[in-house]
Amino acid sequence: MTKRDFLYTLESRLRALPKAEREETVAYYRELIDDMTEEGLSEQEAVARLEDIDLIVGRILGEKGAQSGETPSHKETPQPVAGSGRGCLRALVIAAVALVLITLILSYAGVAVVGRVFDRLDEQILSGNIELPEEEMASSIDISEEGVEIRAGDFELSVSESGGVKINGEKVDDMQIGGLTILSGDPDDLTAEHLLGEIDPAQVRELDIDWVAAEVAVEAWEGDVIRIAEWSAAPLDDGHYGRLLLEGGELSVDYAKGSNGKNLPLKKLTVQIPADIELRSLSVDTASGGVSVIGLNGGELDIDTASGGVAVEGEWADCSVETASGGVVLAPGSDFTLTFESASGGLHTGDHEIVRKGKAYISGSGKNRIEVDTASGGLTLK
Amino acid sequence: MLDPQIKKGLLEVCVLSVLRRGESHGYRIIKDLAPVIQISESTLYPILRRLEGAGCLTVHSVEHNGRLRKIYRITEAGIEQIGSFLDGWPELLQIYEFIRKGETL
Known part of the structure; x- marks a missing residue:
């Protein structure tokens, strides 16, 4: 710890x-x-x-x-904790922020601010740095292109599109919160590399990635090892490294060594795999941030992201993509059977010649199975 | 092994006695006491607070390597406290003798 x-x-x-x-x-x-x-x-x-x-x-x-x-x-008079008027107010403000954040994530896929703002806010309130208004709050929430602003009495919280957080007009800096930080860094500015490992591909049949925030990019390369690296805004220290585990042909990549994902910086993951390697299975699970799997073919591909776009280029026998809010772009070759479910996103089949059979969209021999499920993002086939 | 109840009573005087030798800070108090009596960080803390509340020591902060460190200093009342502990010692010895004799009967 x-x-x-x-x-x-x-x-x-x-x-x-x-x-x-x-x-x-x-x-x-x-x-x-x-x-x-x-x-x-x-x-x-x-x-x-x-x-x-x-x-x-x-x-x-x-x-x-x-x-x-x-x-x-x-x-001493017992200090009011949860359940008191103040506690309720705290819950209310947090609930309001939650609402806004969900909207924010839906509008700006890939901005990893959720955990960050939540934890900061909660800490600030707990430590008494934020004085919540005692009376019933007159609150307002503004959502615009630039970001979100929440007002409750004298309390004002704003989150800009880039993920910057201001409380009562002052930028919340990592160090200002009593040294307690959450996800920090700009998703566009993750340039410090930490090599997690280079693995002999002969030993890996399955790859399982469990990530938290920022992009996960898996791609074919000309090297002869599987190269795994994480990228952050500032060089990481040991406690913030991700983790590799190779066991019986299954390689697992985890966001953090420990189970506590709270004090971690924003990190991008890159996995480079020799182009001729066909994995039996590849699974990517991430909370926020896009996922791309480019130039690889294989057996089972399973991608699950809460917010963020997904791009897959290559042929997988059984491909399943689930995303809450990002768009999906697939270049699956010409032989597939697709099922697509989405609450509001559309389907663009591009140049593919598709035959529709019930819920399935079939192209060519239909041999590779593709299943895409999104809440709001569309699917584009290339 | 020292009875926990007795140890508890002794610790306060031990802390005062460390401070009698000169003002000190939390970590050093623990280290200075280590050869004599084991005291954990979370045991020391309430003792310091109790002693401060009883006026046996004062606290002030000094800067050390870019951070603040709390320094504890014994007061007259603290010194008296050590005195009254030592004064009570003959009585304690009597009790000890009484218990010891009972063992050899």
Whole structure:
């Protein structure tokens, strides 16, 4: 666990304490970790030296209870947490932001701001940096080409198209949130490369990619290894690397080593595969960001993205694409049977000669199966 | 092994005694006490707060390597606290003797 993760968890678990006390406690542990790292320990080692976070939280909250039990005359008024008027307001603001974000994602596919804004907002409110209006809020939400603005009383949050976040007119910078950051970086500016690995293709029959945010690009290349790299805005440190796992012919690529995806930077993934390699299966699952699989043929292809376009060029025996909001472009050769389902997107078959049979669109011998499911994006065949 | 209840009582005096030797910060207090008595970070914290609340120590922040560090300093009341602990020692010894004799009967 990194220092950030630890302090963030600590702070959120001590929510029941008054703000000043909570901040003081967090500052105490921050100082201890800083002291240990100054002695040469890594952040992870320093955090590991501390007691288990459950024990720490239990002790602090227990101590608190014991104290107020000893001196009933000085009992503090319990701090309102969730369920109180303020808590409801917080839930309301967050709900409003959620609504806006969904709209935002639908309008600007590929902008990875969801986790980022959510976590920031929640942290800011929890840490008391954002003072929510006490009275019932008069809220407004403006959505335009430039982005989104939410107002609730004196509180104002704006998210620009590029993903920049401002709270009460001030740009929310990574470092300003008590060192607690979420996804950061501009999707167009991911130029720092970290090589995850170069794998002998003879060992890989299946490839399974589990990514969170920003583009995933799988493509044929002239090299003779499978080369996997991640790209970020600033060089990554060890705690932010993705992970490779090769087991019994299946290569898994994960966004993060740990399970906590909260404090991770925005990362693009590139996988380069020798052109003559045909994978038995390729699966890409990502929360936001486009997916492209170019110049490769193989068995089963399965792409699932919450928001972001999909482009596939090549012949796969069994291809399934699911996206909530992005458009899909396929260049599947000339022999396929396609089924296409979409709430609002259209189908453009291009130059293909298609015979329609029930729900299926058949081209040539119809041997490769293609299934595309989108909520709002269209499908274009090339 | 020291009884946890007794240890708990001793820790406060131990912390004060470290500060009696000079002002210090959290991590150093733990390290200075390590050879004598084990104290975890999360045990020290409430003790420091309690001692501060009781007026036995004062806290101030100093800058250290670009960050703030809290420095604890013992007060007169803290010094008195050590004194009264030491004063109570003969009584404690009596109790100890009483218990020990019971074992050898």
